[in-house]
Amino acid sequence: MDADVIVIGAGTSGMMAAISAAKHGAKTILIEKNKKVGKKLLLTGGGRCNVTNNREPEDIIKHIPGNGKFLYSAFSQFNNYDIMTFFEEQGVHLKEEDHGRMFPVTDRSKTIVNALWETIQQLPIQVFTGTTVKKILAEEKNIQGVILDTNERLLAPCVIISTGGKTYPQTGSTGDGYRFAKKLGHTVTPLFATESPLLSSEDFIQEKRLQGLALQDVALSVLQPATGKKAVTHNMDLLFTHFGLSGPAALRCSAHVQHLLDSHPQVTMELDALPKQTVSQTNQQLLQLQQEQGKKSVKNGWRHVLPERYLLFLLEQADIKEDMPLQTLSHQMIEQFSRLVHQFQFTVYKTWPIERSFVTGGGISLKEITPQSMESKLVQGLFFTGEVLDINGYTGGFNITAAFVTGYVAGKHASDIASYYHF
Structure with missing residues (x-):
């Protein structure tokens, strides 16, 4: 032997x-x-x-x-x-x-x-x-x-x-x-x-608007196709790439995404950039900044709320011009933006191959x-x-x-x- x-x-x-x-x-x-x-x-x-x-x-x-x-x-x-x-x-x-x-x-x-x-x-x-x-x-x-x-x-x-x-x-x-x-x-x-990057055909991905942007300690969720309820959520770092999403949060969601893609052409994800606070708390924070720094532009008045590149992206998604004075924003506009901070949705259609x-x-x-x-x-x-x-x-x-x-x-x-x- x-x-x-x-x-x-x-x-x-x-x-x-x-x-x-x-x-x-x-x-x-x-x-x-x-x-x-x-x-x-x-x-x-x-x-x-x-x-x-x-x-x-x-x-x-x-x-x-x-x-x-x-x-x-x-x-x-x-x-x-x-x-x-x-x-x-x-x-x-x-x-x-x-x-x-x-x-x-x-x-x-x-x-x-x-x-x-x-x-x-x-x-x-x-x-x-x-x-x-x-x-x-x-x-x-x-x-x-x-x-x-x-x-x-x-x-x-x-x-x-x-x-x-x-x-x-x-x-x-x-x-x-x-x-x-x-x-x-x-x-x-x-x-x-599994533990795979996610591919998305959303315009902002295809146009590489956020490519290379890393967000820390966000909450990324996979939504159930039938109900829109959160199937799974992971609080980790996230990286936007030229093809979609990577980083720990995306990788951890990938197995669930893969299983849903077996029976659906695409899967909806939801990104919460400030998971340690609620929509209401973010709304109050933004209103307070409006009161304190109303003459400043939106970009400068809210610059500490989110990483600048992501802030400017979400402002555009909310149809708010970055150079507008904070004091010109209505309460409704601020509330809608607060929801976007916590509930930005997009779709993915594939994971990387095995x-x-x-x-x-x-x-x-x-x-x-x-x-x-x-x-x-x-x-x-x-x-x-x-x-x-x-x-x-x-x-x-x-x-x-x-x-x-x-x-x-x-x-x-x-x-x-x-x-x-x-x-």
């Missing part, structure tokens, strides 16, 4: 799976089809690597809307605090930013990849890079090993599939894990783009996976981790946390199973 555990894919969950398996006593092989490990991990967090989130584990699971509850057992074995401890013990100091996001103090993803790689090199892990797995070997629902693209056979009683989803295929995430799983009898639920999105929704059906171990219920010795599973979370360190957690748990339990073969 060549090894106890074979891990396919040296991304976030795969490297952690190999480390966990080896630390628990397994002779481990890690196979990566790229020439270097952690290719997609280098891109995360804008190249800074949002490595986890500093919230209570229960709250982390709430931020994984795609089957996060499946992870309760795994989190009881290894959680976000354990991830932080792991990196601190490797000499990687982390810092906390807004919304609990944790980054290396170096602000470089390479720091995280290097820490994982250095740990791998210190453990009994044999690494094959630039190597593709052609087939997983199984006999009578028991794992036997793998066949490489060179037709070489590597034998082991446990195989962990950590091949990622279908986002960023240039990093190697081309859906290999789904193909392996189907051949071994597993179900793959429909795949869809290949250009941040996270793959859907994946290996969790009905066929044991939550305590990440082992297949169908094939003994077969494990799945990370994005290949039907689990998806919001941006902000939640997906990478799920990847590290499932990787650790799969590695630990694969090592335990492999140890039976030593007797």
Whole structure:
């Protein structure tokens, strides 16, 4: 036998799976089809690597809307605090930013990849890079090993599939894990783009009126097509682009938008630029400014209410000239503008395709996976981790946390199973 555990894919969950398996006593092989490990991990967090989130584990699971509850057992074995401890013990100091996001103090993803790689090199892990797995070997629902693209056979009683989803295929995430799983009898639920930028054909988007404008701590809502009621709302930052919307608020809304677009040609969104106050409070604020600075132009008198570029845009939408004296505005005009600040609506017609999105929704059906171990219920010795599973979370360190957690748990339990073969 060549090894106890074979891990396919040296991304976030795969490297952690190999480390966990080896630390628990397994002779481990890690196979990566790229020439270097952690290719997609280098891109995360804008190249800074949002490595986890500093919230209570229960709250982390709430931020994984795609089957996060499946992870309760795994989190009881290894959680976000354990991830932080792991990196601190490797000499990687982390810092906390807004919304609990944790980054290396170096602000470089390479720091995280290097820490994982250095740990791998210190453990009994044999690494094959630039190597593709052609087939997983199984006999009578028991794992036997793998066949490489060179037709070489590597034998082991446990195989962990950590091949990622279908986002960023240039990093190697081309859906290999789904193909392996189907051949071994597993179900793959429909795949869809999530944590994806939103596309809009509104005139102000097509004319690039707001391109590059970032708004902080706004509330972006998806409205129900039938009722106009808010289906979901996210309070985060928002970025206007040349094609539509991006930034955390848009990305978090995207999965819901995607589901509605399956049955509707477009979806209406609503933007509240000042979610910490009501329409009435904004109206009173603007009336007060009118009383105090009535001789000033609207642009100058209200310039501290909103970022200037967005203020001027909304004034135009309300048909209010920016150089009008504040004192010439009627109460009705101010009230209508106040509503626009909190209830600006527009439509989106598409999300980016799955290949250009941040996270793959859907994946290996969790009905066929044991939550305590990440082992297949169908094939003994077969494990799945990370994005290949039907689990998806919001941006902000939640997906990478799920990847590290499932990787650790799969590695630990694969090592335990492999140890039976030593007797």
